Amino acid sequence: MSRSLPVPSKISQPFWDSCKAERMQLQRCDDCGTYAYYPVYVCPECASRALTWTKVSGAGTIHTFTVAARSSFDIAGPLVVALVELDEGAMMVSNIITNAPESVHIGMPVRVRYEKASDDITLPLFEPS
Amino acid sequence: MPHPGAEAVIAGLGEPPVGRLTGSNPTELHVEAAMLAIEDSGIDKHDIDGLMTSGTFLNDNIRHHMIIGEHLGLHCKTFCDTLRTGGQSYLNGVQIAKWAVETGQCKAVLLLRGDNILTGVPKGTGLKAYIDYGAHPLEFEVPFGITVPGVYAMVAQRHMHEFGTTSEQLAAIAVACRKHASMNPKAFKREPITIADVLESPMVSTPLRLLDCSPICDGAGALLITSLERARDLKTKPVRILGTGQAQSYYHLAHLARATGARAEDKARFGLTRTVQSVAAEQAFGRAGVKPSDIDVAELYDSFTITVLLQLEDLGYCAKGEGGAFAAGGRLELGGELPVNTHGGLLSFGSSGGINHIIEAARQMRGEGGERQVPNAQLALATNVSAVASNHSIAILGRD
Ligand SMILES: [Zn+2]
Numbered sequence: 433m434s435r436s437l438p439v440p441s442k443i444s445q446p447f448w449d450s451c452k453a454e455r456m457q458l459q460r461c462d463d464c465g466t467y468a469y470y471p472v473y474v475c476p477e478c479a480s481r482a483l484t485w486t487k488v489s490g491a492g493t494i495h496t497f498t499v500a501a502r503s504s505f506d507i508a509g510p511l512v513v514a515l516v517e518l519d520e521g522a523m524m525v526s527n528i529i530t531n532a533p534e535s536v537h538i539g540m541p542v543r544v545r546y547e548k549a550s551d552d553i554t555l556p557l558f559e560p561s
Numbered sequence: 562m563p564h565p566g567a568e569a570v571i572a573g574l575g576e577p578p579v580g581r582l583t584g585s586n587p588t589e590l591h592v593e594a595a596m597l598a599i600e601d602s603g604i605d606k607h608d609i610d611g612l613m614t615s616g617t618f619l620n621d622n623i624r625h626h627m628i629i630g631e632h633l634g635l636h637c638k639t640f641c642d643t644l645r646t647g648g649q650s651y652l653n654g655v656q657i658a659k660w661a662v663e664t665g666q667c668k669a670v671l672l673l674r675g676d677n678i679l680t681g682v683p684k685g686t687g688l689k690a691y692i693d694y695g696a697h698p699l700e701f702e703v704p705f706g707i708t709v710p711g712v713y714a715m716v717a718q719r720h721m722h723e724f725g726t727t728s729e730q731l732a733a734i735a736v737a738c739r740k741h742a743s744m745n746p747k748a749f750k751r752e753p754i755t756i757a758d759v760l761e762s763p764m765v766s767t768p769l770r771l772l773d774c775s776p777i778c779d780g781a782g783a784l785l786i787t788s789l790e791r792a793r794d795l796k797t798k799p800v801r802i803l804g805t806g807q808a809q810s811y812y813h814l815a816h817l818a819r820a821t822g823a824r825a826e827d828k829a830r831f832g833l834t835r836t837v838q839s840v841a842a843e844q845a846f847g848r849a850g851v852k853p854s855d856i857d858v859a860e861l862y863d864s865f866t867i868t869v870l871l872q873l874e875d876l877g878y879c880a881k882g883e884g885g886a887f888a889a890g891g892r893l894e895l896g897g898e899l900p901v902n903t904h905g906g907l908l909s910f911g912s913s914g915g916i917n918h919i920i921e922a923a924r925q926m927r928g929e930g931g932e933r934q935v936p937n938a939q940l941a942l943a944t945n946v947s948a949v950a951s952n953h954s955i956a957i958l959g960r961d
Contacts, residue, residue: 438700469815470701476822495818496722496833498714500706501764511706513766515715515814515833523815525702538722555704 437553444471446485451554454546458522460486467522490544491561492518499533512536516558529559536560566790569662570799571655571923571958572669573602573785579912580749582779583680587617590675590781591629598783603796604669606634609785611661611670612641615650615914618678619690629673640667646809647947648862650674651784651916652954656805658786668787674916675781687777702813710774710865712814712949714766717867720834721768723882728768730885731866732759734901735772735908737893738863742905744895744933749778749911772908773866780912782920789961800926801959803940804849806841810951817951838875838946838953846877849940849957853877856957857938858925859899860918862946863906869893872944876955895933903933915945919956926960 440448447470450457459468461475462482474481497514512528514536528536529545543561548554563569575597577590591614599606612635616625625643640661644650651674658670682690720726736756742748754772762771792799810831811817820831831837846852853876861876863869870884878899879887893901904910904921922941924930930938941958 435704435706436699438704441700444700470813476816496715496719498711498718498769499767500708500711501766513706513711513715515818517818521819523818525705525707525814527705538719549704557705 435549437549440552443473447471448553450485450487451546451556452552454554455487456490456544456556457485457487458520459483467518467520469522469524488518488520488522490556492516492542492558494528494536494538494540494542495523496538497528497536499536514542514558516542524556526555527557529557563663566788567663568789569659569786569802570789570792570961571784571802572787572792572795572797572799573598573604573783574920574923575599575601575783576747576917576920577781578747579778579780579910579917581679582677585677585680585779587676587681588628588632590677590779591673592632594675594781594783595629595633595671595673598671598785601797602785604785604787608791609635609669609671610637610639611658611667612638612673613644613654613657613670614673615644615654617676619681635671640670646952646954648864648915649807649945649947649952649954651914651919652805652943652945652956653807655784655786655802655919655956656807656954659802659805662786662788668791670786672784672786672916673781674783674914676913677779678913679777679779681779708766709949710769711766713865713867714769715814716833716871716950717768717865720867720870723834724885726870726885728760728770729756730889731773731870732756733889733891734863734866734869734893735759737891738902738906738908740894741900741903741933742909744931745905745910748905748909750776750905750909769865769867775864775907776911778911778913780917782912782916784916784919784923798927799961800923801961802956803851803959804845804847804957805955806844806848807954808837808841809953810837812948812951814949817949833950834871835881836871836875836950836953838872838944838955839877841953841955842876845955845957851940851957856899856940856942858903858922858935859901859942860903860906860922860944861901861942862915862918862944863902863908864946866908868946868950869901871950872946876942876944895935900935903930903935918945919943922956922958926958
């Protein structure tokens with residue numbers, strides 16, 4: 433099967449718009465500085481309502497990962513699913529795009545690599561940096 | 562504390578065959594499990610005034626308990642619900658049933674599980690059905706190829722990274738479950754396996770291999786919970802529910818890993834490899850007034866080998882990070898220090914959901930384990946886990 437693409441909601445639309453513009457933004461709490469992901473209505477740490485969409489660097493490290501022996505998508509090569517910790521502190525589930533899945537490891541520095549999946553959706557994938 | 566005699570006990574067990582039940586129907590499985598539990602206890606079905614089910618994977622209904630209650634002819638209930646906490650539902654249900662019985666809300670509560678996810682889900686449609694079911698967040702994880710084995714694999718990978726846990730140590734858990742299943746005529750997978758067999762089985766999602774994963778299986782189970790005084794008039798030996806606990810955290814891996822929202826001083830206690838089961842365990846052991854080393858037999862939810870390994874630590878059997886060493890060397894096998902999953906667990910007995918773990922724990926307390934009975938077992942621990950190491954329920958059972 434092909435990827436089941438996200439259907440943005442009112443709260444997540446700014447995130448997906450920022451990915452489409454290849455300038456990924458997350459909500460940053462004005463009060464405690466937490467970067468939230470996925471998109472939220474209040475800061476999950478301090479419950480502040482003051483959240484500002486803020487561009488992030490797109491750089492991070494791999495917190496954990498797995499290489500799926502049989503990809504659930506019709507994409508070439510093994511699918512590396514990873515939990516990436518962005519330099520700003522938020523974590524995201526994504527894929528690591530690499531020709532050498534055996535070299536992927538926890539702590540590996542990665543950077544965002546945008547992949548246009550449809551007219552509306554660009555996915556923030558990652559590659560070794 | 563309820564007055565003596567009012568305390569809730571498990572007074573009936575129903576466990577129809579599990580495995581590849583071609584032509585089965587989830588409603589039929591529920592009814593069969595319920596009938597077995599009613600017959601086992603000898604209760605008059607008119608005395609059953611509480612009912613909990615947990616829905617089914619396909620053709621789910623938000624009031625699934627209504628359908629099943631009607632099939633069973635349970636006319637007027639004073640408590641019922643369809644539980645929505647996945648594989649964790651059944652010990653959650655035991656705790657709710659205990660409350661219902663001990664407060665006098667119900668005389669007797671039936672707790673049911675049944676599904677045919679092996680033969681009932683058309684081939685090639687399982688993943689789509691799983692996504693449609695909404696069992697994992699759609700927008701921020703599913704587009705990246707998240708699967709259930711995949712997320713547990715990511716937890717295992719992290720555990721290996723933090724603590725040096727090995728695939729051999731995980732494999733020891735699968736081997737113990739299979740050894741016990743080989744002694745259980747009802748088990749789905751009975752052929753003994755070795756650690757080498759696990760390590761040579763096909764890779765599913767690194768580092769988890771096929772034999773680290775529980776097979777998809779059809780099955781059902783039922784528990785009848787009533788008061789001790791009522792149980793005294795029934796056919797079977799009551800099983801005490803000495804302590805229960807539960808704790809739930811989050812779906813999203815990112816939030817699990819960071820313990821998002823927890824008090825600052827609690828954040829270090831939790832993460833991908835540190836689950837909130839430790840909180841449920843404090844409750845259950847505290848209420849039962851016993852400690853982990855007092856337990857004679859443990860039926861630990863085992864969707865994957867890593868699921869068990871995490872629990873050995875979070876339940877307090879060993880320090881965080883030492884689960885691998887604890888699991889190795891036959892310690893989890895019958896005759897070992899902590900026999901685990903004496904029925905074979907999800908890994909080898911099969912079925913689905915966690916109800917069979919509770920049934921086996923109760924069976925051990927009744928001394929009806931047959932070849933796999935833990936001699937003179939006085940205390941049993943059962944756990945349920947769901948939604949990737951985030952939803953936990955626990956009960957400590959005792960011999961009457
Ligand atoms: Zn905040």
